[in-house]
Amino acid sequence: MTPIKTTFAGAVALGALATGPAFAEVPESCRTVRLAEVGWTDIQATTGVASTLLDALGYTTDVKVTSVPLTFIGLEQGDIDVFLGLWMPSMAGMVEDRLESGAIEQVRANLEGAxxxxxxxxxxxxxxxxxxxxxxxxxxxxxxxxxxxxxxxxxxxxxxxxxxxxxxxxxxxxxxxxxxxxxxxxxxxxxxxxxxxxxxxxxxxxxxxxxxxxxxxxxxxxxxxxxxxATVYTLTRDGLSDTCSNLGTMLNNLAFTVEMENILMAGILDHGETAESAATKFIKANPALLDTWLDGVTTVDGAPGAPAVKAALGL
Known part of the structure; x- marks a missing residue:
């Protein structure tokens, strides 16, 4: 009997067949993710983490530097996909009507104890x-x-x-x-x-x-x-989690602590790192976070997300 040789690609394919739709490819319309960054170091840091993960998963990221009011307008009009920096309750007056009308969606709290x-x-x-x-x-x-x-x-x-x-x-x-x-x-x-x-x-x-x-x-x-x-929340344009479910899963998983963000921001402010380089350094020092952040998440081609990101970052 000739032994069966299973390549890595074959193993991924078999895994995809075994697990079904969870390993479907990401639709083309969901493969570019537009993230708002409003010039605050904490949002630079968290956006840097998100874009680093998305890039490693095969997405194209477009980080738009804008103001807070224009971010909410962009989400409402569908020109921005994701904003990781809704500080509540201080921003309540700027966002409550949009949330109640369904013009934008609140995904989850990504930071407690602010x-x-x-x-x-x-x-x-x-x-x-x-x-x-x-x-x-x-x-x-x-x-x-x-x-x-x-x-x-x-x-x-x-x-x-x-x-x-x-x-x-x-x-x-x-x-x-x-x-x-x-x-x-x-x-x-x-x-x-x-x-x-x-x-x-x-x-x-x-x-x-x-x-x-x-x-x-x-x-x-x-x-x-x-x-x-304060509590900081993740916002998306209306319907993103439904139409781009893989991205929605990642955003539902993505959360930080005050200590994490202090480390990320120190890299940016004290050591002159870009948000992405600070994020990469932090993830390499804390690789176990990927198993939580990428639970149920795939690459754009349908492969398991956590192993792909670890490989892309040299872990």
Whole structure:
């Protein structure tokens, strides 16, 4: 009897026959994935992970750098497929109507335990500024300025809402808009000089280890409870998970921790890595994550996803 030789390709084919539709090829219309990236390092990091996985699975990824408002419009109009950065509850006012109407879809929470509210250096907190209600008594030391990030950002809008409502006596304060990098440069310079500054802070982010900062209480009505406690969700255009089920499965699996994102962001900010190179380095150091992230996921040609990605990344 002649022994039967099974090649790797043959084994994949046999596996596909054995498991049926789960190993079907991905339709051509689903093989290009357009991801929104809004200029925040945490979303650069998570988008870098997603695009690295998708590229290794044989997809074509198109990362579109855009603003938060334009991201929601792009999802609604079908020009963007995936956004990994819906911070809730701070973005609720920008997205709730679209979610309720079904114009866009919320897939899952991809990060729990985040924070998003105003912060001050610890030396300002030690001097008595621990709540938003404490700011105005020290307006001269703060220069009556609150530093935000890019125009159109939800956090900036919440700060402006506080000012417009004269909440906490901050009606005569000014919002200073710039960018994540610009705000952090200003904050870092003030912190090193032990000057007083109040700015928009969040976790995960390396700012939490580079500067000794304190998250202010009192902003629950604006930033959410528990000192700006936040959850980050994955959004897609309407119907994506149904029409592109393999991609939908991966997005349903994809979740992060604050510690993971801190490591990824440090690679980008501290070591000059691209989002994709930081993601590749992190995945190589934590290969077991692939078995969770790619459970039930295939390549575009229908082969098992996790082994293909491990091979592509040299694992």
């Amino acid at each position: 924070k998003y509210t105003l912060v001050v250096p610890k030396y300002a907190a030690d001097a008595g500024v621990t709540d938003l209600a404490d700011l105005d008594a020290h307006k001269d030391q703060f220069g009556s300025k609150i530093y935000g990030i890019e125009p159109g950002n939800d956090g900036n809008q919440l700060i402006q809402d506080i000012i417009d409502a004269d909440a906490f006596g901050l009606g005569d304060w000014d919002l200073v808009e710039s960018s994540e990098a610009g705000m952090l440069l200003q904050a870092s310079g003030a912190w090193k000089a032990e000057e007083w500054i109040v700015f928009l802070g969040w976790a995960p982010h390396p700012m939490n280890t580079k500067m000794d900062i304190v998250y202010l209480t009192g902003g629950d009505a604006y930033f959410g409870p528990n000192q700006g406690g």
